[in-house]
Amino acid sequence: MVQDELSPMTQENLLVLLTFDEKSCSLLSGIDLRLLGSDIYRNIASVCINYYKVWKQPVGNHLPDLLETYLKNDNEKADIYKSILVNLHENKDKVNKEYVLKSLETFLDAQNLKLRICNAADYLQEGRLVEAKSELAKNFKETLSIFKPGLVFNNSDHLRDLLKSQEEKEYIYTGIKELDVDLICPKRKAQYLMMGLPKAGKSRWLVHLGKMACLQRKRVVHITLEMSEEEIGELYIQAFFAVSKRKIGIMQHLLFSLSEDGKFFNTEEINLDGILTFEDPEKTEKILKLVKDLKRTELIIKEFPEGCLTIDMLKTYLDSLEMSTGFIPDVLIVDYPDLMSVSRDAIRTSISRNFVDLRGLAQDRNLFNLVVTQSNRAGEGIKLLTASNLSEDFSKVMTADEFLTLNQTEAEYELGLARIYHERGRGSRKGSLIIVSQNPSIGQFILSSARMSKSYESFLKNVDESECKNEG
Structure with a gap:
């Protein structure tokens, strides 16, 4: 089932990654903030992205300092900010990062496909079959994983990511x-x-x-x-x-x-x-x-x-x-x-x-x-x-x-x-x-x-x- 908007939990998980995860900050720094469903979410994301662009590291525990203008107010909006900050901190080690980023990618692919289908339909109505086919083909080339090369062994960035993933490999210890x-x-x-x-x-x-x-x-x-x-x-x-x-x-x-x-x-x-x-x-x-x-x-x-x-x-x-x-x-x-x-x-x-x-x-x-x-x-x-x-x-x-x-x-x-x-x-x-x-x-x-x-x-x-x- 294709969603018309990101789920609230996915949006909050994206904020967690923007706040605490360096690699995610790099990947998400160009995100369209209109994907986030509230002004508060968009404002927090904007603060995180701007901090990363300047300092090349996640904002982390400095986030409350940068939101002080909103937090010091004695109103309902300030309480919402405080509640979100507490949730971000409590979930910083619990977000399934790969799944969240994949969910975002799937959502963006779906939105892109909708756009391509609408454009292709317009071309068909005008009798422009070649352009309609081309519009749909663009989407498939952009989204299907078979068009992605995979891990290129002599690519230093790929190898760096591989070695880092080995260091970060997660286990559940059995107690035995x-x-x-x-x-x-x-x-x-x-x-x-x-x-x-x-x-x-x-x-x-x-x-x-x-x-x-x-x-x-x-x-x-x-x-x-x-x-x-x-x-x-x-x-x-x-x-x-x-x-x-x-x-x-x-x-x-x-x-x-x-x-x-x-x-x-x-x-x-x-x-x-x-x-x-x-x-x-x-x-x-x-x-x-x-x-x-x-x-x-x-x-x-x-x-x-x-x-x-x-x-x-x-x-x-x-x-x-x-x-x-x-x-x-x-x-x-x-x-x-x-x-x-x-x-x-x-x-x-x-x-x-x-x-x-x-x-x-x-x-x-x-x-x-x-x-x-x-x-x-x-x-x-x-x-x-x-x-x-x-x-x-x-x-x-x-x-x-x-x-x-x-x-x-x-x-x-x-x-x-x-x-x-x-x-x-x-x-x-x-x-x-x-x-x-x-x-x-x-x-x-x-x-x-x-x-x-x-x-x-x-x-x-x-x-x-x-x-x-x-x-x-």
Whole structure:
């Protein structure tokens, strides 16, 4: 759908970039201020652009000084200025810059196309077919990306931008040290895929990543196709605040002690009491206060019926979210793509297409894309899942920028332990096997972590022998 004007959120995001981002200032310094919908927005943009033209750097925190004439007045307009300045400062690290600039480019292309079509129609009415065709051809040559050369390697400006983008590459840290140190983390424009057995904790893994993204001030949209919005919301409450479903006394946590090289050495137990539960009669007030204390956690959970969601529907939902609420996500979680709409005549290729299209969506909108999938039946009872255990279509792993598997034997399940195996990735260390201790009863996917060692195998063997003696 082509908009007749820039959305209010896009306009405010452009002001954020003009105020704080040097590269955007350069790109936007020639913007037609009539694109902005209010005199106040146009005035702020003009101040930012003029400052950049003189000093060759963004105005940043000097902006209030340059607007002092408007801020010192005791009237409604001054209050609007103050409110906008507060919003600009609060959002300076949260704007999805690439998506905002692309939205502006798309809008300008659409307006240009409208103009060309009107001009071409006028030519047609005058019987000037050649000129009409030429008018439309101008638009396509100006807008289609195939007419743009791409990255020219011997162009110093292109290389400078490339190297700077490497320095500015964004990650979402998982809270699992062994993954984060090796940068086996979600990245923008990339697909982060984990595979596991049914009911093995894949949804909790996605909730954990969603929580970590929120704590790193990212805007998150969590799409659920298997569980309800309420169930996922409850998982987030548990993940953020360690809330138990039922009243319990003292709870035991299993933590790891590590060797000097960061590998598993032994375990230690700690006791916790006073844990908040959903059975607490004052839970609502307590949880609302905890949520308020998080400050500006931006998370939207959206449920779609299993087998109904298409990529086009998802795009429409994200567009409507932006238009109706101004919410532009950084992170898209889909739990899980296998349950999206597929063709009954070609189930496998349809599922594979959904994974490809989701990655394309992440590239187009500059998103972190977090997804999971199930292993096949052959994976049941296997100690370590690999890509050969993918259900339906092996090509799913080919679209993943990072591919991990979640592994857990029955003995590990009873102890609150699991293993994460990083089988493959783009430019990151492969083959890492990491042990994590968990406490699902209070929503904690990770309590402690360590790299695999022989000590861990000995620990499990000793536990098993001890249980056998007790049974005997």
